[in-house]
Amino acid sequence: MTRLRTTVSTLVAALAVTALTACGGGGQPEAPVKNSDGSTTLDMWTFADVHAAYYEEMAERWNEANPDQEIRLEVTVYPYDDMHNKLQLAVNSGEGLPDVVDIEVNKFANFVKGENPPLVDLTEAAAPYTDDIVQARLDLYSKDWKIYGFPTHVGAFTTFYNTEALEGAGIDYTTIETWDDFKEAGTRYNEETGKEFGVASTSVMFLEPLIAAQLGGQFFDADGNVQVNSPEVVETLSTVKDMQDAGAVSTIPGGSPDSEEAFGAINDGDYAAIVYPAWYTSRFVDYMPDLAGKVAIAPAPVPDDAVVQTIGGGGTGAAVPAVSPNKDLAADWLAFAKLSPEANVAVWEVLGFDPVNMAVWEDEEVTDNPENKFNKYFQNNLFDVLREVQDGIGHFESFSDPSWPTVDDTFRTVTLNEIYENGTPVQEALDQAQADLENQLGQ
C-alpha cells in the first residue's frame, strides 16, 4: 500500500514537472526544410480570395522558370481584421508566422514600428525591377530607405459612371471635370431621378485623402505631428459635406462602396457615380454582373487649382516575416511575383488592377486585349483613363506615416460618422479628432 502511494505521488510530481517544462523553449528560426521532391513549402497569409488565386498562378510561373528552386505555395485566406490581428500577435511572440504575408496599407505602419521591424528588408530582392516601378508605391512600404513590402497596384483614383442611369437624366459624364461639375451634375441627377449620385463613405476613408492631396494638404505637419484640423483638411471635408447637402453624394448601406450591402445597391442602380481607386474594377466584374456594359471609367474630379491630379488609394504590401526559415527564397519569389513585368501583366489580367510597372501601361497588346474580362465589362478602356492622369499621380505622404493607422481608425469610427451621419459642423468634428488623436498618439 505504502509503495503504491509513493509511486502514485512520484508519478504526479513527474507529470507536473513535464507539463511545466513543456511550456518553455521554441521561438528560434529553424533551418530551411525541403520536401522530398526538392521543393520548398512557403506558407502565405492573405485577406482576399482574389489575391490567393493570383499568387498561386505566380507560384506556378516561378516553378516553370526556376526548376531548381521550386516552391510549394500554401495560401491561407483569413478575414481582413482577423488576419492582421493574428499577424500582430504572431510577430509579437515570434511564433506561428507564415513565410509570406499580405499586409493592407492602412495596417502596414503597425508592422514597421520601432528600430527593429519584424519584417525582412527586401531592398536587395527588389533591385532588378525597381527602375520601372512607380516610386510612390514603393515609398508606401519603405522605412529609413529600406523596402519592407511590395505593392500590388497603383490604385489611381477614377470615377465609375453608370451611363444608363445618367442618360435617363440627360447627364453626359464626359463633361464632368471638376468637383464643382460633379456637384452640379449630382444635384441635377438627384432632383430628377430621386436616386443617389455619389457616395460619402463613413467606414472607409478614400475620398478625403484624395481631395486633401489635390488641395496640397496633408494629415500631418512637417514634423510628423498629427494635424487634421488644418485649413486644407477642413476645406476637404467641407467640399464633401457641401456635396452631401446639395444631394450630390450621400451615405451608402454598409458604409462604403466596398461592402456587400453596397454592391447590391450599386448593382440595382441606386448610386450612379463611384469615385474609387482603379482596383474597384474587380468589384464590378465580380459582384455587379447586372451592370456589365453600362459602366464607363473617367478620371476622378479635381478642384479648380489642383496641386496633384490624383493619388494612389488603398493597397497591399506583401512582406516576409524576419523569422521565416525560408526568407531568402520567399523574398526572391515575392519580387518575381509582384514586381517583374510578367507579374504586372498578370495583375491586370487576373485581378484587373492598375499595375505598378509602368511599362505595362504602355503595352497595348496587353491593355487593349479584347478578350480581357475587364475590357469586356466596361464601356471604355481603363488604361486610356490612366494614361491621361499618368503624369499627375502624386504620393500622399500621410499614408506612410507611422501614426496613419490610428488617424484612419479615428476617422472611420468617429469623425466621418459625426460629419456625414450626425451633421456635426466640420470644424468642430475635426477639432475633436485633433484633440483625441494628439492624446492617443502622445503628441
Add this chain to the structure above:
Amino acid sequence: MKQLLYSKKLAPYLFILPFLVTLAVFWVVPLGRSFVMSTQEVLYGQATFIGLGNYERLWGDRIFWQALFNSLRYMVLTLVLLVPIPLALAALVNSNIGSARIKGFFKASMFVPALTSVVVAGIVFRLIFAESDSAMMNQVVEFFGFGPVRWLRSDLTGLVALLAIALWRWAGVNMMYFLAGMQAIPTEYYEAASIDGANKFRQFIHITIPNIKPTVVYVVTISIYGGLSMFLESFMLYAGNNSPNNQGLTVVGYLYRKGIEENDLGFASAVGVVLLVVVMTLNISYLVASGTFKKEAA
C-alpha cells in the same frame, strides 16, 4: 513522502498545490507582467520604461472614458434586467402553477441560449437588427405603426440590441441559479407561514428572498464582472470592433483595439489594469455591503 502526506501542517498545501500552480502560472504571473508592461512602451523585441506615461495618456483619453461609460452603463442595465426578471421566472417555475412537463420544457428552452455560441448569436442578432425595412425588428416596429429604425447606427437603439442579446442569453442561466436556491428552502417554512396567514406574495418577500440571498449575491457579483468585461457580443453585433461613433465600444474592446489592432501593448496593459481596479473596487464594496465577509452569526 509518507511523512509529508500524513503531516497535518503540510499535507493540505500539497493537496491544493495543483490549484496554486495554475493560479500562479495563468493568473498571478500574467497580472504581474501586465503591471510591468503598463509602465512600458512595447515594440518588437524592445520595451522602454516610461513610468506612468501610459496612465497619463489614459487619463486624458476621451475614447477610454467613453468606453468605460459604455461598459458601466451596460453593466448597470444588465443588473436591472437580469436579476428581477429571472427571479420572477424562477418563482413561477417553482410554484404550483402549470403542469410539470410544460415547466420542464420551459426550463430547458430558457437554458438553450446559454449553450449557443455568442459568435453565431451575434450574427443572427445583427441580421435581426439590420437597417433594411425587411429585417425582423423593423417588421415588428412597423406592425406597431413606426417607420424603419436604423438600429445599429444610433446609440440608444444599439444599446437596446446589446441588452436584447444579454437578456436572451443570460435570463435562463440566472433563472437556474435562483431556482436551485429556491428548491433548497425547506417547505416547512412556507407551511408555517401559511398557517400564520401569510399570502404567497408575503411568503416570497419574507421567506424566499432572505433564503436565496447568497445566490443573489453570487449572481450580482458575476454580473458586475460579466457586464464590465463584455466584448464579444458587441464585436459580433457590429461586425468588428469599430462601431459608429464608438457607441458599442467597451473597455475590453478598447484594450483589444489598442493592444492588438494598433500594436500599443503598453497602453493596452494600462487599460487592463484600470479595468481590474474598477471591477475589484465595485465587487469588493458590494460584497462588503452585502455582508458576505462577516462571520456567520452562530
